[in-house]
Amino acid sequence: MHEASVVEALxxxxxxxxxxxxxxKILKISVVAGETTGYxxxxxQHYFSVLSKDTILExxxxxxxxxKPRLECKSCGDSFERKRFSFDCPKCGKPGQMTDFGTEFYIDNMEIEG
Ligand SMILES: [Zn+2]
Known part of the structure; x- marks a missing residue:
């Protein structure tokens, strides 16, 4: 399970x-995860609750x-959400190309008490 190692790093x-x-104290932690990561x-959530035991994040x-992953069409410049099993541009029908949208995984925000 690759979620375990990514949560550990988090x-x-x-x-x-x-x-x-x-x-x-940490009150809340917000992360952004692209669907392309497969997480x-x-x-x-499961690994977070298991692995955060006995840490400040418990x-x-x-x-x-x-x-959601986004694709970009090189022909007409449109940018669109990827549909299941389809990479085609909804405007012109040409195949779109993957962008970095959807591949991210990072801490967006943390609320702390000092
Ligand atoms: Zn297009």
Whole structure:
């Protein structure tokens, strides 16, 4: 399960951020996950609750925003959301190209109490 290692890295990053900012407590953590990563929201939540035990992140609310992959059409310049099994531009029908939208995974926001 690749979610386990990505959540582990996420927790390490959050712990580092908390100690750098002398936070006593983390109230909430928000992450953005692109759907192209293949990470499942439920799996991320599951590993977060398991792996955050005995860390400063235990019982912290994890909020996940999933980002739909976006494609770009080189022919007409349109940018559109990828449909299942289709890469074609809805405007001109030419195949679109992948963009970085949908491949991201990062901490968007953290609420801390110092
Ligand atoms: Zn097009």
């Amino acid at each position: 927790i390490k990053k959050a712990e580092k951020f908390a100690s750098e900012n002398k936070a006593q 499942m929201e439920e799996a991320l 019982n912290v609310k994890l909020s996940i925003t999933m980002v």
